[in-house]
Amino acid sequence: MSPALLAALSGLGLGLSLIVAIGAQNAFVLRQGLRLEHVAAVVGVCALSDAVLIAAGVAGAGALVTRAPGVVTVVCFAGAAFLLVYGLMAARRALRPAALLPDASGARTGLAATVTTALALTWLNPHVYLDTVVLLGSLASTHDGQRWWFGGGAALGSVLWFSGLGYGARLLRPVFARPAAWRVLDAVIAVVMVALAVSLAVRGVTGG
Template identity: 55%
Template sequence: MSSAFLPGFFLGFSLILAIGAQNAFVLRQGLRRQHVFWTCLTCALSDAVLIAVGVAGFGHLAMLAPWLDLAMRLGGAAFLICYGGLALRNAWRGGAALHAGGGDGSTLLATLLSVLTFTWLNPHVYLDTVVLIGSISAQYSDRLAFGLGAVCASFTFFFGLGYGARLLAPFFGRPRAWQVLDGLIGLTMWAIAAKLLVM
């Protein structure tokens, strides 16, 4: 194993460890046991693509289109505000619709569209993967191993979060716990949206 693999793994893991819109969605899908595999796979593959772009040396492309950053931030903030509002509405309503493992009737297509939106409309994803991981990988002679380490971290994290969430299922068997989770998710979405708007 190349000495660059572990630094890439730990950097990649640390960047996605913090709670965010994408992680909150994966956690929710895991708790509901709904489209968990495809949700985790979509997140991990998206990260893999972005990491590959960064490690390949294309991080500087973001500077060639300065308007893209503003468009992504506004689009991402609008989506997060709407999704956060829905989560807070669910928290307010509570009730039978929030049963652990019960799912909410969302189709696989709707779920994947949500995952892709959380991922590709989030400017921080590009900063973390394309720019940060891409620039740090340049410090290593084996950039491929560094990138593979970061990609493996994404797969490990997302599948661990998605399938590990079911261990919390007994706790989330109570509607009140779902209300608290929805409230936290909604507030997190709005906090991230606010941060995007004031950047």
């Protein structure tokens, strides 16, 4: 196996191991996939954002991030505020059964609002920077001349995961034909978002 292919596979494996977890991005992509709303746009925004951040990490931006604690603190508090609001919105949906099935009322979220939310859930989440810019960027440097192959593999992992999650979610639509299933999903999303908000606020207070 060539060094380039080995580096790419290593990046793919590590990228998937970091991204396949319950988090802000995944919860949002899953919900949009279930609603069949702007799935391509959401998948594209999340995958492209990850690719940009991974490229920045491979290029060496991770070292700059770790040397700017003030910037990290600001992003932590901004991200915590956004995730808290989003979590409270999910909790509100879970407590209002009438608002759970958009197909029943015909109400849909606009493309601009959806893309803005996807961007905010990505770029206002310091965990994303730590995983992509800092961690993947640092590990890419261990592959020397093959580091861009490593980064490419990690970016491919993001594309595969978000595409599978966004478009595969429709297979679960029969389960979510019942309002109770939406209530459970939004309750879980609310808990995840609030927990992430608290962890970011704590990180901001402690400075890391």
